[in-house]
Amino acid sequence: MIDKTIIGKQYPAFTVEVEKRWVRSFAEAIGETNPVYFDESAAKSAGYRSLPTPPTFPFAMIMDANQSFMILDELGIDKRRAMHGEQSFDYHTDLCAGDVVTGQQKVVDIYDKKNGALEFLVTETRLENQRGEHVCDLRTTVVVRN
Template sequence: MAVDTSAIGTELSATRLVVDEGRLRFFAKSIGECNPIFTDRQAAEAAGYPALPVPPTFLFAIELDRPDPFDWVADLGIDLRHVLHGEQRFGYRTQAYAGDELIARPRIVDVYAKKGGALEFVVKETSVVRADGELVADLKSVLVVRHPEVGQ
């Protein structure tokens, strides 16, 4: 089933997350980050940071903190068994730290097809701001939806 292009412009539910030191340590270790500024508060402070800095790709995980992080995909009628993560981009504006309350505000900005409809692409942009409204980063992700029933 084709993704309805009327989804373009849809604002999805925002996600709030207070960044926790333990979570940052776990994330840094899980991605193999060895720089102690991401896991040791004293090392971060010695390097001039006010707290543990958020590792570069951590912001992607904010939306995964929702009770059902893929409900919007199902709402579009997409079968998760046919979804591939196609692209992820980060545009950083300022550094985030442990203790910050971050809000991720995603919206669907494009839906298009290739290969005669066998592949569809859903482009989502997410603005990540602090609770005071300061822009931290702009994220872009692309989901690829395979339609195996469509001949190529």
């Protein structure tokens, strides 16, 4: 069983830089075709500072910072038994290529179902940009199949 005493634990802040090439490769991976995600002039014509990041990009940022797997490793959970259960994003300001984002993750809940056969690990991560603006809040539920 996951150690419930880590509820409330806050992990050290991490910093991730949003590189243009990363935005393009992410957009390509999800099958985006809108030129704003690939072509800087199209992005600027649409009113963005640079290439905007697709809506689910912030999760790639927390994965790049190893935030989800870090906790699984710390808890000794085999990644192959872990699945994404729920994910939410609340957007506060735009996130574009060139931004340098700082985030901090905390554990907000741990619970189980089916007499412990399924365990749920819930974390929240707040992201801020280089200007100190609140960019996005993510809430992630990971399901562990025991």
